[in-house]
Every structure is written in C-alpha cells, then in structure tokens.
Amino acid sequence: MYERYKEYMRYVHQIYRKCMDVGYPLFLKYKDLEFLYIIPFLYLSLKVRLDYFFYLKSSDIGFPQSPDSQWYLDYARALMTSFKIGLHMDDILYLGYNLLLTLLLAVFKDPIAIIFIQVIVAGLSVILVYNIARMLFNRVTAVIASYFYAYSWDITLWSTYILSDSFFITLLLLSIYCLLKAIDTKKKKYTVLFVLISVLMLVFRPAGIMSVAFIMLYIAIIHRKTMTAFIVKYRLAIGGVVTAAVVACIFLFLNHKLDPLIESMQFNAKKVLYNIYANGWIYDRPSPYDYKYRPDYTINVLNSLILSFIINNWDHVLIIYAKRTVAFLGRWVWQTDLQSVNGIIKFAKQSLPTALFMTGTIAAIVNRLFRKASVVWLTIFAVFVFCIIFFIDGLYRYRAPAMPFMIIVAAYGADRGIRLVWIVAKIMMGKLSRYGRRKSTDCSSGIQ
Structure with a gap:
C-alpha cells in the first residue's frame, strides 16, 4: 500500500513539474497584462447585473418605479414633442441627464431598453474600478475591489431605475480615471476628456457640482504645478470661456432671465429647511431616529x-x-442587537465594510499613499457633504455615487489585512519549523 502511495505521489510530482515548466514561463510573460485580470470580473459584474435585470423582466414584480422616474420620462417625451428647455432648477441642473434620456428614448423608444443599457454600463464600469484601484494602490487591491464591485447591491439596484444615479456613477468613475491618466501620461486626450466629462457632470445632476468642486480641490492642492501649467498653456481659451460665461450670466440676470432659476432654487431651499430641517429629519421622511426641537423661524x-x-x-x-x-x-x-449571538454575528457582517474602510484609510496614511490617492476620499467626502447638508434618502440613493470609491478603500483595507495575516502566518510557521528541528538533549522526563 505504501509503495503504491509513493508511486502515485511520484506521478503527481512529475505532472506538477511539467505544468510548472510550461506554465511558469507563460505566467512570467503575461502576468503584467491587466486585461487578463479584468476579464473574469467583467464577466462576473455583467452576469450579476444581467441576472437581476432578466429576473425583474420575467417576474410579476417588474422594474422598480419612483415618482422621479415618471417625471424624467414625461420631461423627455415633452422635449421630443417640442424641444423647449426652461430656466427652472430641474431644467438647468439636470440638463445633461434630461438630454441623454431624451436621446436614448428617441432611439430605443422603450424605457426597458434604457434600463438594459444602464445595466450594461454599470457592469462594464468594473473596468474603471479596477484601473483606478490599480493606479492608486496595487493589483491585489484592484482585484479585491473588482470583486466587491461586482457584487455591490447598490450598483445593481440603481441600474434598474430610470434615474440619473446609475449613469452619474459611471461618469464620476470615468472622470477620475481620465484625471489620473492625464496626470500619469501627460497625454492631451485624457485632459480633454476629463474637462468635457467635468463640464457634463456640472449639469448632469446637482451632486455633480459638489463632486467637481472637490476634484478641482484635489488638483489644486496635490497637483498644483500641473494645474498651473494647464492654465498657462490654455490661458487664452480659458479666459475667453470664463469671460463669455460671466457676460452671459450678467446679461441674463439684468434681463430677469435667471429669475425662474433663482426662484426655484429658493423655493427648494425653503422646502428643505422648513420640511426637513425644521422637523429634525435625518432622511427624506420621518423616522424613529429624528431629532425633535422647536425651530426659530425669525x-x-x-x-x-x-x-x-x-x-x-x-x-x-x-x-x-x-x-x-x-x-x-x-x-x-x-438596529444593532448585541444581546444575542445572532445579533452579534449580524452586526459583525454589517460593520465589516466600515472596518475595512477604516483599515484602508489608516494603512494609506501609514504607507504614505493617502496624499496620492486622496481624490478617492475627496470624492466620497463630496457625496457625504451633499447627503449631510440636504438629507439622506430612505433607500440611500444619494449615497450610491460614493460606493465604488468606498469599495476601493475597503479593498485596500482587505489587502493590508490579508498581507498582515500572511506575515504573521509565515512568522509562526518559521517558529514551528525551528522548534521541530531543534537538537535532542538525550534527556528523559524521569516519569516511568
């Protein structure tokens, strides 16, 4: 029996050696081709989103609806009938998404086809997540981030709504990717793409204004020389655009063309203050966790x-x-329950992403990567500030644009955690190995 086992192990070892002789050179040759790492996660990301899409399409549940979805569809159909853009806040600050939805609706007719496109775009965005994580951190972080993104419920959920969120998440990822490539490669095409995407985000949805502001803050602080060189190089074009914009705004203001925009913004601000702030709401509707107080309206x-x-x-x-x-x-x-085993286990699962995020943040500071990768935290902070100033919607829709970037930081935290466990395991194995090799002292215990 022992001889058969030895023969079997010898055969396995020969196969292993042959595989290594062929496979290892191939690994060394192709290990730096990033698309080989991306392909499995691209498949996984698309599969998760498409499975959910076809589940909703074939079930009695149907695709999720919201009052905002119907407003967007009605507005897009009205634009197709008579192309007239007003000066209300919803006309200006959602101009980019309104025009995109109108174009898609004119081409594909059916809103379900638009949802399908959103699902595909959301699935493909894993490529951007991988590349951003790879450029700012390392390949292991990129792989973990891609896996987390592929299974992110927030990304899957909002890709099935006719809302601006899903496309905006991709735009935000694309802007950060183009910015990093422009800084890294100094190629003009990435700079142009970044500028165009940033301009589009300004009018895609209100959160885009704050996102662009924080991205510009990153460039001004971290890459001041790059920004200065860009401004000097294109000073005439930038000066002309800024002057034209200022003159246009002054003209529109003096002729009372901006009155609808200003009035609608004041009306919405009043609604937020008197309906959300005055009632102490955390979310966009009452909850048991609100803060009750008597406001001063003076x-x-x-x-x-x-x-x-x-x-x-x-x-x-x-x-x-x-x-x-x-x-x-x-x-x-x-809703934390620390009084039962099941409650503690549930709390541990739910708080794990937060723990990984904090680990990734601390590790980035310790490893001196925080400054280089601070655009990720600033993008998250922009979304955070938007939610804090206005409100957090009940389904956490307004938080969704921050999710890919929170995933990247959490993935770096997981990477550092894995590396720490590996180092500790190696140390322990080394100690055990030395313990097993220590010389015999030829002493007996004396116990017979």
Missing part, C-alpha cells in the same frame, strides 16, 4: 431665509448633521 440675518434659519438654529442643525453622519453608514447602525 429672518434677521441679511434678510436671508437660509442664513437666518441656519444661524438661529445652529446648535440643533449640528445635532441633525451628527445624526446624519452616523446614518450615512446605513440603517443598520440604528
């Missing part, structure tokens, strides 16, 4: 409703912001 600061409310109720507003900061992690923070 308008006594520069005749401004907004400034007066914020200043007169600053202590209460800070408490609301603090509650939203906690709520940004997810509804699970309010």
Whole structure:
C-alpha cells in the first residue's frame, strides 16, 4: 500500500513539474497584462447585473418605479414633442441627464431598453474600478475591489431605475480615471476628456457640482504645478470661456432671465429647511431616529431665509448633521442587537465594510499613499457633504455615487489585512519549523 502511495505521489510530482515548466514561463510573460485580470470580473459584474435585470423582466414584480422616474420620462417625451428647455432648477441642473434620456428614448423608444443599457454600463464600469484601484494602490487591491464591485447591491439596484444615479456613477468613475491618466501620461486626450466629462457632470445632476468642486480641490492642492501649467498653456481659451460665461450670466440676470432659476432654487431651499430641517429629519421622511426641537423661524440675518434659519438654529442643525453622519453608514447602525449571538454575528457582517474602510484609510496614511490617492476620499467626502447638508434618502440613493470609491478603500483595507495575516502566518510557521528541528538533549522526563 505504501509503495503504491509513493508511486502515485511520484506521478503527481512529475505532472506538477511539467505544468510548472510550461506554465511558469507563460505566467512570467503575461502576468503584467491587466486585461487578463479584468476579464473574469467583467464577466462576473455583467452576469450579476444581467441576472437581476432578466429576473425583474420575467417576474410579476417588474422594474422598480419612483415618482422621479415618471417625471424624467414625461420631461423627455415633452422635449421630443417640442424641444423647449426652461430656466427652472430641474431644467438647468439636470440638463445633461434630461438630454441623454431624451436621446436614448428617441432611439430605443422603450424605457426597458434604457434600463438594459444602464445595466450594461454599470457592469462594464468594473473596468474603471479596477484601473483606478490599480493606479492608486496595487493589483491585489484592484482585484479585491473588482470583486466587491461586482457584487455591490447598490450598483445593481440603481441600474434598474430610470434615474440619473446609475449613469452619474459611471461618469464620476470615468472622470477620475481620465484625471489620473492625464496626470500619469501627460497625454492631451485624457485632459480633454476629463474637462468635457467635468463640464457634463456640472449639469448632469446637482451632486455633480459638489463632486467637481472637490476634484478641482484635489488638483489644486496635490497637483498644483500641473494645474498651473494647464492654465498657462490654455490661458487664452480659458479666459475667453470664463469671460463669455460671466457676460452671459450678467446679461441674463439684468434681463430677469435667471429669475425662474433663482426662484426655484429658493423655493427648494425653503422646502428643505422648513420640511426637513425644521422637523429634525435625518432622511427624506420621518423616522424613529429624528431629532425633535422647536425651530426659530425669525429672518434677521441679511434678510436671508437660509442664513437666518441656519444661524438661529445652529446648535440643533449640528445635532441633525451628527445624526446624519452616523446614518450615512446605513440603517443598520440604528438596529444593532448585541444581546444575542445572532445579533452579534449580524452586526459583525454589517460593520465589516466600515472596518475595512477604516483599515484602508489608516494603512494609506501609514504607507504614505493617502496624499496620492486622496481624490478617492475627496470624492466620497463630496457625496457625504451633499447627503449631510440636504438629507439622506430612505433607500440611500444619494449615497450610491460614493460606493465604488468606498469599495476601493475597503479593498485596500482587505489587502493590508490579508498581507498582515500572511506575515504573521509565515512568522509562526518559521517558529514551528525551528522548534521541530531543534537538537535532542538525550534527556528523559524521569516519569516511568
């Protein structure tokens, strides 16, 4: 029996050697071809999204609907009938998405076809996640981030709504990718693409304004020389565009063309203050975790409703912001149960992404990668600030644009955790090996 086992192991060893003789040179030759790592996750990401798409399409549930979805569709159909863009806040600040939806609806007719395109685009965006993580951190982080992204429920969910969120997430990823490539390669095409995408994000949805502002802050602080060189090189074009924009705004303002935009923005601000802030809501509807207080509605600061409310109720507003900061992690923070084993296990699973994110953040600071990769944290912070200032919607839709970047940081945290475990395991194995090889002292215990 032992001889048969030895023969079997000898045969296995020969096969292993032959595989290594052929496979290892191939591995060395192709190990740096990134697309070989991307392909499995591209398949996985598309499969997860398409499986959910066809499940909804074939089931009685149907695709999810929201009042906003119907508004977007009605607006797009109205644009196709009579192409007229107003100066209301929803006309201007959602111009990019409204035009894109109108174009897609004119070409494909059926909203389900548009959802299918969103699903495909969301699935393909794993390529951007991989490349951003690879450029800022390393290949292991890119692989883990791609896996996390492929199974991200937020990305899958919002790709099945007729809303601006899914396309905006891809635009945000694409802008960061083009920015990093422009900085790394100095190629003009990436700079042009980044500028065009940034301009589109400004009018794609309101959150785009804050996202672009924080991305510009990253460039101004971290890559000041690059930004200065760009401005000097294209100073005439930039000066002309800025001057034309200022003149156009002054002309429109003096002729009262901007009145609908200003009035609609003031009306929406008033709705947020008096319906969300005044009621102490964390979300866009009442919840058991809201903060109840008696607001001061006095308008006594520069005749401004907004400034007066914020200043007169600053202590209460800070408490609301603090509650939203906690709520940004997810509804699970309010529903933790540490009194039972199942509750502790559930809490551990739900808090794991947060723990990985914090680990990745600390590791980036310790390894001096935080400055280089700070655009990821600034993008997350832009979304965070938007949610804190306005509100966190009940389904965490407004948080969705931050998810790919939170995934990248969490993936780096997982990478560091795996490396730490591997180092500890090697140390332990080394100690055990030395213990097993120590010389005999020829002593007996004396116990017979």
